[in-house]
Amino acid sequence: MPLKIAPATEADMVRSSEIEKRAYGPSESNAVFFPGEGMKTEDRIAIMIARKNEEPAFQMMKVVDTDLEAKGEDGIIACTLWFIWSGDLRPSKPKRTWGPGTNVEACDAFFGEMDRRWWARFEGKPHVYLKLLHTDPDHQRRGAGSKCLEWGTAEADRLGLVSYLESSEEGRPLYEKFGFKEVDRIVVDLSKWGGPTEAKAYQMVREPVSN
Numbered sequence: 001m002p003l004k005i006a007p008a009t010e011a012d013m014v015r016s017s018e019i020e021k022r023a024y025g026p027s028e029s030n031a032v033f034f035p036g037e038g039m040k041t042e043d044r045i046a047i048m049i050a051r052k053n054e055e056p057a058f059q060m061m062k063v064v065d066t067d068l069e070a071k072g073e074d075g076i077i078a079c080t081l082w083f084i085w086s087g088d089l090r091p092s093k094p095k096r097t098w099g100p101g102t103n104v105e106a107c108d109a110f111f112g113e114m115d116r117r118w119w120a121r122f123e124g125k126p127h128v129y130l131k132l133l134h135t136d137p138d139h140q141r142r143g144a145g146s147k148c149l150e151w152g153t154a155e156a157d158r159l160g161l162v163s164y165l166e167s168s169e170e171g172r173p174l175y176e177k178f179g180f181k182e183v184d185r186i187v188v189d190l191s192k193w194g195g196p197t198e199a200k201a202y203q204m205v206r207e208p209v210s211n
């Protein structure tokens with residue numbers, strides 16, 4: 001299978017945002033968090049670049065299908081964002097502004113709660129944090145997500161660091177395969193904002209494996 005993983009650049013963030021939008025799709029919860037047209041790609045990229053600039057532990061990776069690339073197409077089929085706080089690096093709390101195209105109250109209740117729970121657990125501590133992972137729906141179940149997990153967990157094991165993430169329902173089986181275990185969950189009732197459903201994220205932790 002011609003998939004390779006490599007560091008992503010700022011220029012790759014356009015494709016990453018497109019994949020992210022397609023991967024999460026038009027769900028009932030997304031209609032609450034990002035009503036109407038939702039967040040514009042350029043606003044999403046601006047948030048990513050700001051975080052990259054304020055946080056030296058930021059490591060974005062891409063999975064490229066080299067067959068697509070050889071045909072002259074954009075070969076990126078998946079992207080992932082990890083923070084690796086090792087050595088002298090210590091986590092910084094993201095400066096959150098939800099911005100245009102978002103339901104600020106709902107975003108704070110769900111995504112803001114992720115930040116608060118993560119900070120309560122890891123403030124000042126070296127660790128690895130898987131923040132984003134998305135595969136283009138046209139290329140799912142081909143091993144791209146696994147490539148991203150192989151890369152991040154290998155880094156965590158090499159550095160002897162605990163890893164953390166917040167998982168969607170869809171991501172959970174993949175994370176369990178790589179040794180992550182649920183430690184808690186965030187559940188937000190979206191009916192207050194007209195959503196017929198609840199938003200759920202599993203907080204998961206993985207202990208490093210010594211080689």
Ligand SMILES: CC(C)(COP(=O)(O)OP(=O)(O)OC[C@H]1O[C@@H](n2cnc3c(N)ncnc32)[C@H](O)[C@@H]1OP(=O)(O)O)[C@@H](O)C(=O)NCCC(=O)NCCS
Pocket residue numbers: 023024078132133134135136139140141142143144145146147166167168169170171173174177
């Ligand atoms: C979760 C996601 C990143 C997986 O990406 P992927 O490239 O398809 O992953 P892989 O091909 O490496 O799948 C590896 C394994 O994970 C599990 N898995 C992946 N997608 C799954 C799904 N939809 N349902 C159940 N298990 C799934 C399977 O065990 C799979 O192995 P298998 O195909 O041999 O059965 C992708 O489905 C996605 O982008 N989803 C939408 C965004 C999202 O929820 N991201 C996670 C945020 S925490």
